[in-house]
Amino acid sequence: MPGPVSPRLGIATVCLSGTLDDKLAAVAAAGFDGVEIFENDLVVSPWSPEQVRGRCAGLGLTIDLYQPFRDFEAVPPDVLAANLRRAEHKFDVMERLGADTMLVCSSVSPDAVDDDDLAAEQLHTLAERAARRGMRIAYEALAWGRFVDTFDHSWRIVRRAGHAALGLCLDSFHILSRDSDPATIRVIPGEKLFFVQLADAPRLRMDVLQWSRHHRLFPSQGAFDLPAFVGHVLSTGYAGPLSLEVFNDVFRQADPYRTAVDAMRSLVVLRERTAASGPPAVRERVRVRDLPPAPPLSGFASTVVAAPEPAEVANTLRAMGFRARDAGTDAKLWTQGAASVLVRATDEDTARVAAFQVDSADPAVARGRAERLLARSRPDGTVAAPDGTAIAFTVGHEEGEPGLLTGIDHLSLAAPYDDVDQTALFYRSVLGLEPEPDVEFAAPFGLVRGLSASDPDKRVRIAHNVAMLRRGEWAPAVPDPQHIAFTTVDAIATAGCMRDNGVPLLDIPDNYYDDLDARLAPSRLDELRVGSVLYDRDEHGEYLHFYTAILGGRVFFEVVQRIAGYTGYGVLNSPVRMAAHRRLRVEQPSRL
């Protein structure tokens, strides 16, 4: 659990899947202070508003907002009367819930007219009705509002209405999706900000309504500068909750307990980033004293492969030039240069990269930071990432004898596609990594998305490559494979030696080299072809790499040579690798 938080943190029930019962329990378990009750969640619930109120109180949650109330303002008198009747019904519900703030979205109704004075006058009437019942109205400009679609327009109307029970709700999505300048939030007095909703999103060039309804993300998972946004909000003196409102197709159908924890982690990270970028007054308000910065990393100390038949992995490592020593009753540690792999048995069906150890400047601090970021601690002193991998922190590690391989270049892990944004945020925030550009490519059995991140010195690189859809019976390889990439200073020579030593290396088709010749015409094409070594080039340098077969049904090794600061992972070659792995499976089905 994170430490004491200021300001208070909330979440809208619409972010989560399940019944209202499920949602409230998950929200409380993740440590939130309050909730926004989304109307539809109440409408389908058998709990009376009084029962919901009691349940929230029992869980220690405040009901910070009732939402949404739509299509109210700037309408002819008969429609106004009907809308006020509708509002009074909702005030009844709020009274029973014990909720005092109602969200009113700017109108999208064909009944509405473009008349700010009329909108202000009618909102004044609504606020007056609310005030009589001890309630207040938070008016929000939807990015697709019919006439009011920017927050400064909604602010002009609220100012014109001039009622103490009428203020603004600001939603980061509606503001940042339109490229409105959030710095102008600072002109709004904090006491007129009644509510603030936070959502991140990827930059998509699409209809803003569809973008909003389907593709919102939790903070730090998208492209919006939320630390700056929150800094502006807090600068006004706003003292209400920071509340997540994230419409996302995946979260709507995922385990709400898991989603709520991911949501809370994203707010803890946002708090840290806001403090780092904001002025002193903001820093004080967001209090991150309980979250120490990530200590610098100097590389991977070791990785752990758990395999149902460890001998297969061990034999491959031996043939690759690793030397073994015992590391416990049923495990061996294989080392070569700075590369180190511990192999142990598992009773799971397939092999996996079960754990890794990083060299940290301060392991105790690193572990404390992970716990503050809601990492699960395990009895063996490691922390568990959401993809199931265990992470340990150490200071320095013993090197093996020098050989063809010199160290570990990167780990490529896997996570279900639906979890990969949250998983990537976990790794970045816990280890202090910077994201690298996302990639997406078409592989023989569907699209694959690749996310990666590295520490500033490029000593710890972690990638996740995940199938974007895998819903049918057809596509193979569930779950996605994982791999460990070792470094060498001469990929062609290393491939030759390893092949002579019987390492099960992937054969790459002639067609690939014919195409490579047409595209890039590398200088040592024939040697690449003979060695089944793949090739890529970027604006910095070159990348030569090759792969082993898949071991234990899931894990393989890569050997890479980076020349002159090549920054990528040879992703264009991934489909070639995948097709080659698939051939081995078909030809040697026992490997499945």
Add this chain to the structure above:
Amino acid sequence: MPGPVSPRLGIATVCLSGTLDDKLAAVAAAGFDGVEIFENDLVVSPWSPEQVRGRCAGLGLTIDLYQPFRDFEAVPPDVLAANLRRAEHKFDVMERLGADTMLVCSSVSPDAVDDDDLAAEQLHTLAERAARRGMRIAYEALAWGRFVDTFDHSWRIVRRAGHAALGLCLDSFHILSRDSDPATIRVIPGEKLFFVQLADAPRLRMDVLQWSRHHRLFPSQGAFDLPAFVGHVLSTGYAGPLSLEVFNDVFRQADPYRTAVDAMRSLVVLRERTAASGPPAVRERVRVRDLPPAPPLSGFASTVVAAPEPAEVANTLRAMGFRARDAGTDAKLWTQGAASVLVRATDEDTARVAAFQVDSADPAVARGRAERLLARSRPDGTVAAPDGTAIAFTVGHEEGEPGLLTGIDHLSLAAPYDDVDQTALFYRSVLGLEPEPDVEFAAPFGLVRGLSASDPDKRVRIAHNVAMLRRGEWAPAVPDPQHIAFTTVDAIATAGCMRDNGVPLLDIPDNYYDDLDARLAPSRLDELRVGSVLYDRDEHGEYLHFYTAILGGRVFFEVVQRIAGYTGYGVLNSPVRMAAHRRLRVEQPSRL
């Protein structure tokens, strides 16, 4: 298999999932005449081009196009030299493949300049190189081309180049996504059209490149007027293949045999629609004599529910007022008015709507049409829909004794989300139904999409309601439930009688009626509330409806009263129904 086809029908390998081997086999099995070889499929394949050529010949497939060649034209001399070198490498591959036409896409390269004369001159050079090897170049304007992004611009350049081996490739997506007028295709001489690619797509307001790469659909599954497009193409005298090029995230990872059959069905439907809308010359060219029109329908004759415990379903039907008679050794036919349900045992885990019978003006013709549309025929004389439901055609049916229920209003079936567009097209084309507007709504466990279609007289309505994502462990009810909706003339009275008779009806929460009062204030609110009858209203009339519990883990019944021509299905109430079903499951887990 469809009958003889003119023009020839083709498909690009990029439409399908798997290796080149998988794709070619699936294409041939679905009855296509030819393929476009997508370069990446060849690059990752261990088969030499000669082996691919032999395989296609063995399968009776011609290789109609090699694609794509990118970023060729309107570049400085040094880039041109490199591009020509690259092209010659590809001509080598095509020679080995036995392919004579190469697709060249309009450039998106930063090296290119905006100079039509230069583009024409360089394409002339390329065409000359191709011609020397007996090949030709089909130039295509990408909708996101840097300078050439409309087909009429590509035509100006091809005309200016004036080389016999240089012609156009037209792709319906690139043309219709930009709202270009396809009628102007008619100005192009047919012999300068070297290739025509077809793709449909939903109307999405988003970046055209992303739209194209992820959301294309087969013809008649999207919003484009492809019959008109094909009519214009054929009017030019174009005699090449109509070839599908559909980039779709789902098809990329789905069983290619299934996808290829769906693709072929969509072309058969397109042929019929083109003939129906085109001038006589076009009608003659697309030859649909082997596909009879769908005979008119006059209603559902019966439905078949297969249940692991038929007694549960039978008892419910009895309490709903149905009377039974034996219908074979282990089945009973339950009738009431024009409603008829056959209940039989199954050894499957859950109940399902296994079959239905429609009253057709000509059952033999209807069945012949289904077979022409690649429906699988079953030994019992029915045809199988892609969702597994069996369909039978009959003339007239015996009615049961009159009762509270008067007939069948609609069936709500289910299909995996990935298959639902193809499944819906199957029902529409086989039964001659017209699509109704799609709906999408947020349910407690995720988004749901609803598709429906009906015959022109609204006597046969078939809906599919499917979860849009269901990839985790959390969301319940896999597969989606199915239901049969019966008609009544008085839903409130019927609900009262049925409740008294012990029918397990769903209880609807008070919160729903409070909200209904606020929203629509129906006249008989208290009676609706007491009877747990749901309510909706549209511009025509009203809809009163209620539901039973889920029987056999999957099937439930609805009773509906349509007043004054209400056209919908009460979809706004679906989340209320789903939450209520979920409560019953939690409270009575044995029902799962």
